[in-house]
Amino acid sequence: MAYSEKVLEHYSNPRNVGTLDRNDPRVGTGMVGAPECGDVMKLQIKVDDSTGVIEDAKFKTFGCGSAIASSSLATEWVKGKTIDEALTIRNMDIVNELSLPPVKIHCSVLAEDAIRAAIDDYKRKRRNGNGDNKK
Amino acid sequence: MKKPIYMDNHATTPLDPRVLDAMMPYLTNKFGNAASRNHSFGWEAEQAVDKARKQIAELIGADAKEIVFTSGATESDNLALKGVAEMYAEKGDHIITAATEHKAILDTAKHLAKKGFRITYLPLGKDGLIDPADVAAAITERTILISVMWANNEIGVLQPIREIGRIAHERGVLFHSDGTQAVGKVPVNVIEDNVDLLSISAHKMYGPKGVGALYVRRKNPRVQLTAQMDGGGHERGMRSGTLNVPGIVGLGEACAIAQREMAGESVRLARLRDRLKDRLEAELDEVYVNGSMEHRLPNNLNMSFAYVEGESLLMGINDIAVSSGSACTSATLEPSYVLKALGVGDDLAHTSIRFGLGRFNTEEEVEYTADRVIEVVRKLRELSPLYEMAKEGVDLKKVEWVKD
Numbered sequence A: 001m002a003y004s005e006k007v008l009e010h011y012s013n014p015r016n017v018g019t020l021d022r023n024d025p026r027v028g029t030g031m032v033g034a035p036e037c038g039d040v041m042k043l044q045i046k047v048d049d050s051t052g053v054i055e056d057a058k059f060k061t062f063g064c065g066s067a068i069a070s071s072s073l074a075t076e077w078v079k080g081k082t083i084d085e086a087l088t089i090r091n092m093d094i095v096n097e098l099s100l101p102p103v104k105i106h107c108s109v110l111a112e113d114a115i116r117a118a119i120d121d122y123k124r125k126r127r128n129g130n131g132d133n134k135k
Numbered sequence B: 001m002k003k004p005i006y007m008d009n010h011a012t013t014p015l016d017p018r019v020l021d022a023m024m025p026y027l028t029n030k031f032g033n034a035a036s037r038n039h040s041f042g043w044e045a046e047q048a049v050d051k052a053r054k055q056i057a058e059l060i061g062a063d064a065k066e067i068v069f070t071s072g073a074t075e076s077d078n079l080a081l082k083g084v085a086e087m088y089a090e091k092g093d094h095i096i097t098a099a100t101e102h103k104a105i106l107d108t109a110k111h112l113a114k115k116g117f118r119i120t121y122l123p124l125g126k127d128g129l130i131d132p133a134d135v136a137a138a139i140t141e142r143t144i145l146i147s148v149m150w151a152n153n154e155i156g157v158l159q160p161i162r163e164i165g166r167i168a169h170e171r172g173v174l175f176h177s178d179g180t181q182a183v184g185k186v187p188v189n190v191i192e193d194n195v196d197l198l199s200i201s202a203h204k205m206y207g208p209k210g211v212g213a214l215y216v217r218r219k220n221p222r223v224q225l226t227a228q229m230d231g232g233g234h235e236r237g238m239r240s241g242t243l244n245v246p247g248i249v250g251l252g253e254a255c256a257i258a259q260r261e262m263a264g265e266s267v268r269l270a271r272l273r274d275r276l277k278d279r280l281e282a283e284l285d286e287v288y289v290n291g292s293m294e295h296r297l298p299n300n301l302n303m304s305f306a307y308v309e310g311e312s313l314l315m316g317i318n319d320i321a322v323s324s325g326s327a328c329t330s331a332t333l334e335p336s337y338v339l340k341a342l343g344v345g346d347d348l349a350h351t352s353i354r355f356g357l358g359r360f361n362t363e364e365e366v367e368y369t370a371d372r373v374i375e376v377v378r379k380l381r382e383l384s385p386l387y388e389m390a391k392e393g394v395d396l397k398k399v400e401w402v403k404d
Helices: A005-012 A065-078 A091-098 A102-134 B017-027 B040-060 B073-087 B103-114 B132-138 B161-170 B245-283 B310-316 B337-341 B363-382 B385-391
Strands: A027-034 A039-047 A054-062 B067-070 B094-098 B118-122 B143-147 B174-178 B197-201 B212-216 B287-289 B300-305 B352-356
Touching (some): A039 A065, A039 A102, A065 A091, A065 A102, B040 B067, B040 B197, B040 B245, B067 B073, B073 B103, B094 B103, B245 B287
Parallel strands (some): B094 B118
Antiparallel strands (some): B300 B352
16 A cells, blocks of 8 residues: 555654653643554643643654554644644544545544543643642 | 565565576467367477476475366365365365465365355464364364465464374375465475375466466375366366466476475575574564464564554565565454464554565675664654553553553
């Protein structure tokens, strides 16, 4: 199977590879997929509490080239967006941007799931954090 | 060094130029039909076919009369299983094979199961080997055929053919072996190894595609087959269809070359393969060889690179042609069923790469391949959340994964 130029480009030069401190209250971590399914994505965001803007994003992915490219693109897209804006990113946007073939659509679904999981994690931390403060 | 490098010789092999030279006249002016009995065009074609039959028979210790030409090993496997099942249906309805066989055997067995035959799939050890004692235990009074491949196409593991054949003969059961990956690579002798039917493919041993053979034993015991194609009654009635003379000449020449060069070639390939394995093991952590190293084709290496998905690894070494057991590279989107049968977990199956060395690979290519694989595995592990977790001491087996 031939890969699109954009998949190859993200694979060769993945953006925002790395790890943020998962104990930082401003960091949300999303990890989706499973090793026996052949893909696991970890996507992390660091949010400015006052503005809700995602100021940093990092990823690590175990998976095929399309999975790596989808998560690399996802970190690029969420950076600078508010968490509400980031939640509007749909897997089909990733499919279109990377010209993913039908068999690789699940890679984009996983990337969308990873964004949501990271935002959920951040929100949960914030809720729990606020709850603690009230006490 | 020319790139891309071809190191997928279990899928197919390049045509040896000497084989092409032998075939050329039969692709051009010597175009006769080997079944034409009344002119020189037919005679010279028939002579060429007879010569090839001898070359093939000599390589496997058979008689030339026992070679039936086919379109390849898939057809040979179909003819062996269906032909025996139909011919011996009165005698029994039970066939024994194994889960790691090629699809040409497994799907044919499935077809026969639908027709009412009972199929037993032998268990395999972690090393990919069948225990002959399991074969003996599986045989019943209704067993008509045992089919076990000589060498596996993914992990290169060599089965104890001679021992299985001995058991089959003691119990009066016919024994077929798919020799696609073994013939021309390791010594094969149908008499000493107690084989009654043997599938052979030309394009896995530097011959052309679209031609193969089935060895069918003529005495002790005499094996009979029901033809699976109706027509002119070629090949002693077992396989109708005008003979593919240039292909057959190519198969014959490929066998003759293999017979002359196998001893030296297998030593050279084993040395190159071991060099590749030693470097990968020395320079990378958490790499695992799949299948027995002791009972293995000299040109095969199948390795899992933990925490690195196979297709992404192939993408990184895109100037080297190898294959992966990863689901992403298979038509079914399932990881390798061969590795699964060995008890290799899906997580490691997704990270497996098959290296198939061949006659035309050089030491320089092997060093380059090792360099590239090491470089790309390291890079992808930097990208792998699993590698990071493993290094932090997280037990990945205990993590609750969010599956899609």
